[in-house]
Amino acid sequence: MGQIIQFTGLSGAGKTTLSAALLTWGQTHDISIKLIDGDVYRQTLCKDLGFSKADRLENIARLGAYAATIAADYDFVIIAAINPYEEGRTKLKQLYNAALVWLRCDIDTLINRDPKGLYKKALLPDDHPEKIHNLTGLNDTFDTPLSPDLIIDTGHTNANEALAAAVDFLNQRLHRQGPATDSPFPI
Ligand SMILES: Nc1ncnc2c1ncn2[C@@H]1O[C@H](COP(=O)(O)OS(=O)(=O)O)[C@@H](OP(=O)(O)O)[C@H]1O
Numbered sequence: 001m002g003q004i005i006q007f008t009g010l011s012g013a014g015k016t017t018l019s020a021a022l023l024t025w026g027q028t029h030d031i032s033i034k035l036i037d038g039d040v041y042r043q044t045l046c047k048d049l050g051f052s053k054a055d056r057l058e059n060i061a062r063l064g065a066y067a068a069t070i071a072a073d074y075d076f077v078i079i080a081a082i083n084p085y086e087e088g089r090t091k092l093k094q095l096y097n098a099a100l101v102w103l104r105c106d107i108d109t110l111i112n113r114d115p116k117g118l119y120k121k122a123l124l125p126d127d128h129p130e131k132i133h134n135l136t137g138l139n140d141t142f143d144t145p146l147s148p149d150l151i152i153d154t155g156h157t158n159a160n161e162a163l164a165a166a167v168d169f170l171n172q173r174l175h176r177q178g179p180a181t182d183s184p185f186p187i
């Protein structure tokens, strides 16, 4: 049974970049990884959802349920979404034992990166027709993760360092899987 890993992090924190690098690493190390990228699934499975709290929680719940249906076919299924609410993250942990990786990045760095121009739009005056009023981290909620299994600070690491930290983490999780019993006696 594969393991579900949930990422959490603001837009531009590096979820897609790190996931892509992990997929390539997996291919060269015979480790099968399926990526469920929030941005992509918002065009398909979650097409009907917006960015209200209820919709974001529903989005994460659906991605988690989908991950669980395919987990047996992979070593890891990575859910790479903003995943802003502790409530949603806790549910995935409880339901699917999904580990939590926080891609932390300070807001000034994100505003500088702004690969999609979203921060620029969220910083427009309130009455501007193109203003985004609910961009996570600027004018919408991002709960600080209370007990992440791993934190990667992408504001202070380069993409290779971030990849190395994630690879270490996945390797540890692969190798610590022992027999499915706590019995002290060999089975
Ligand atoms: N208001 C607002 N807030 C946050 N994000 C926004 C918003 N509007 C559009 N986008 C784009 O949608 C992507 C986030 O989708 P997610 O499914 O990851 O979001 S969530 O987990 O349900 O909060 C996110 O993708 P990433 O940039 O890859 O994080 C954005 O490109």
Ligand SMILES: Nc1ncnc2c1ncn2[C@@H]1O[C@H](COP(=O)(O)OP(=O)(O)O)[C@@H](O)[C@H]1O
Binding pocket: 009, 010, 011, 012, 013, 014, 015, 016, 017, 018, 113, 115, 153, 154, 155, 157, 158, 159, 160, 161, 162
């Ligand atoms: N340590 C790092 N890890 C991942 N991405 C980084 C890092 N440092 C800088 N970046 C850059 O930050 C941007 C992150 O964009 P992206 O991966 O699309 O973020 P997200 O999927 O979280 O919205 C990319 O341009 C990437 O090159």
